[in-house]
Amino acid sequence: MLDHVFRPCRIGGLTVPHRIVMGAMHLNLETLDDGGAALAAFYTERVRGGAALVVTGGSAVDPAGSGGPGYGVLDDAKHRSALRTAARAVHDAGGLIALQLFHAGRYALPGAPGTDGAPPLAPSAVYSRFSRTVPQAMTEGQVTETVAAFARGAERAYELGFDAVEVMGSEGYLINQFTAPLTNRRDDAWGGDAGRRRRFPVEVLRAVRAAVGPAFPVLFRMSGADLVEDGTPWEDTAMLAVELADAGADALAVGVGWHESPVPTVQAQVPAGTWAVYAQRVKRALRAAGHGTVPVVASNRFNRLAQAEEVLAGGDVDLVAMARPFLADPAIVDKSRAGDSASVDLCIACNEACIDRSFGTERVSCLVNPRAGHEHEFPARPSPARRGSYAVIGAGLAGLEAARTLARLGHRVEVYEAADEPGGQFRLAARVPGKADFAETVRRRSRELAGLNVPVHLGHRVGAEDVPALRTLDGVVLATGVRPHRPDLPGVDLPHVLDYARAFADPGALGPRVAVIGGGGIAVDLAHLLTGDSAPAPTPEEFLASLSVTAQPPAVPGSAATAAPAVGSRRLTVMRRSGRIGAGIGPSTRWVVMAELRARGVRLLTDVTYEEITRDGVVVVAAGGERRLIAADHVVLATGQESRRETAAVLHRAGVPFETAGGAADSRSLNAVRATAQGLRAAHRIVQRAEARWARRAE
Template structure:
């Protein structure tokens, strides 16, 4: 039972139906020239899915404070109609929405905004970028007014609350930290003066919106930066905010430039709730009842329930889980009927894209952010007659393709050659920290059952099945990939295996393992084997180890490999595989033997697409997705998204073909007459 999750809550004067907040996420859709339609549809679906309160992605209060060119701006009147559309869409679904007021400080992208970044001190971040300008007294007062004006405007546009961003290393957090605030004036020099700016913002925002309008503050529970704000100052600041009238404290962790992983799959779910608990204790010890919101790496409703039941927090903020499943809250009210799609913390389609300009979505739910492009089946409209469609392959592309086709109302059969669904997700779930990939497989398997998809396991299809395939109106080909040989002398030796066998049978490998290949598959395999006490060395001809992995994840995984003693060599030229190991020429041109008991080939993949010409010859409408379409540069994000896109395209093609067949079956005398075209008024006809 989720008694604590579904207990109504209060944030100032705002009542919420439950204790789950959808945390702020920047989607790179906020500034789209569509009148706010895409973001409105995104937020509306999450409100309909049961979020107690939705917090928007950061909305900049001034031009120089924007995180990039695609951020929303509350100071720009041209954006106000779009922002109002977000609030209106959420309210139509019975939800509540808060606008996050945001200033990036030295994290702002000057090349994108056209303005020099500003900060408490002229110190650039460790990740590089343009050195910021130190704010002077007049500029500080201007920024404070901008926050106040933004809050006032948010209320006027129909938002139910505002959240002030003072965490994750942005401007207000920069004023609090001795790392970024080295000034010695009224705004810095000791803890009290470093707090002055964010407290002045709190006072100005409160004055701008009045006593009854909820003001939330997103504060840093731990910066995770050596020499930054100590815990005692963090707690003092939280208490000061509560005394100043903040209606809730939302506790974040970590700066973007911190080298401590916070949101990657390596991080244990719920790892950061202790910081919220400490701040809550400090606030209660001061005699204040201000609600505290725990956040970061909480991906299940059951975990949220434990956090609330243990008294660590009063609310729980879940951000990426609402990308993975907009109905995660509503589904929890009806256990057993439909499982939630769990966020697996891969970061590839969400955080990594948010750091650039690509639209944010979700690996396990590629509809996220594309709700208008791929609308759900509407029961209020005439539905097309169901087509009979086949999906060949039960890996990531096939799972999403089958789910999407069935959700569109079609009769679907899925054929999988293995004895279990999942494809390469079955390998990924074996890697430490990636166990939730198995939850994704279970979710899709349950969805296929719920939607009535007939699943045939241990059923490979080949050219002999052409007659079977002719019986379908269309086929989605998602047959995946197979490991590609490296083409080296000695690759036939018994100690040489491909990566799929190595993942499935790691106990059969020798103690010393050399992996030919340094991409994401090789890195995952190295992580798995190192955790089983193998000595692992990764080899790569060109490029970096982990090339192609997500920007927010690669560094953390490589640090974990180093911790486990995994070695790697790049810039090598292979000579041969020998019984003693791999003979190569290293980056310095020296010939050397890398000893190995087992050599694993993880040097690429080839598509399994032999059915494509069979389908073409049989005249069966078909689409390919994932590795079956193109194995080059393949990753799970692309495979799942292509499964969705191929399903919608195939469904449309099958529906059109069905309409034509039905029209052809009706004798011309029984068809309704076409309406006659008539000329309009004379003035129109002459024009």
């Protein structure tokens, strides 16, 4: 039961029908030259799936505040027009929408559009590892002008038809930079002691409130914990919450962490609901000051409504913001409301198509839902002009996505998979500690196909004998995946040498000393599996304790490295000829998993040449010419993959129209994000080809 989730609440004069807020996400759709069509399609699909209050990604209040070329700036008439289109579409779909007012501060990229190449602005000239630059310390005139820019942004939100604004004062952006001693080293009216460091966020809120009047809802997103050395002390955070309530905030949304923090906050390794404790503390501080009626919004690392229900039932949080889960499944609210949470496509916190892309210019999307961000390009069409018949060969991620896309479009489709279970290589990742939700993706996709009446024939390798039946179809999506590459290396056929697939299948059979040849994402996952333990995933309390984040947050939390598991009994070496170990892993995740491997005692070698495999291990030559033996009881090959394309030749000879996806299309730089995106697009292409043939025949 989700009784607390589905209770209405009020934010100022706004009545919200349930307690789940769709949190802000920068999408790189904000500056597309399409009049706001993609942005509107993205938001309205979530509203139709049950989202009530949607918070947009940040719109910069002036050009200096832009986070990069994909950020919209409220001074730009084209961006305002796109926002107006999105707000109108959300209202037409029955939803509510708040515009997030944003200024990146020292996190702005140097030379952002409209800045004439000027460096980013910040409270003080403190180097940023995120933007890799030293910002310019703001003059007092620039500070007061920025306060006014936030007020103008709020006025524009009102004029554009938005239902509320959210002031972005968390995650290390400009307002948060003013509150932290690390980044505010001023000694004037805007810094020098705690009270003056808090002045900027309070003045911003006052200016926004004055600009829109008392009836227009204003949310303020504040940092509950910066999680950086010399960040905002907890006492200052609590006082800021009270001052913001005094200044007229209608709700306080509580975020955590900076991009420069050594503590993981949004990765799969973080237990769900970990950071709600900071929102609970903010609520208690408000109650103690007589502001207990001001709603507090918890956020970060929720991917199920049941988790939100648990936090809300505690009484110290009023709403829960979920962002990435709405990427994974736009209908997460309606499915959960209907008691069908088992069909929700879960956010697996891989970050690859969402957070990692948001730092660049590529359109934000989702591994488990590649339509995310592309709704305008791939609209749902439940009733096709003609119902076709298709086959999908291969039930890895690419094949499963192609099959559900075809079925959702209203076509008949059958799936053939040579293995005894679906999932392909994604099943391997699901075995890694902390990635249990990866297996859920395969289970839920299989369940959806069953609900769409799509037969999945397991243990069926398609061959020449299937050609007569395939010729009767309108097309085929070939998603037969990959096989491990076997390098041409002396000793590769010795009995203690095995490929990564066999190692994943039976890790317990490997000896105490293991050498892994290859250092990509598969090798890193395998290293985690081989050095992990079978203990249950930590609770939020255990995770916080491991980071030295105790009942009263210390000024300096521990780092991810100190929180990693102790060195295990297995001695593991991961080797790579060139480049960084795990170079293909997304930047928001790689640093976390690599810190864990180092803490577990995994030896990481790069710039080595493999000379031969012997019964005693692997002989390598280091960059300096030193020849050495890496002793090993077992040697695992993780040297890439090769496409399985035997079936492609069969289809080609038989004249069966087909499209390829995933590893069958190209094994180079293969990852799950690319696989699902290609599955989606291959399904649409094969239908378009069939429709073109039907049209020609009708002429």
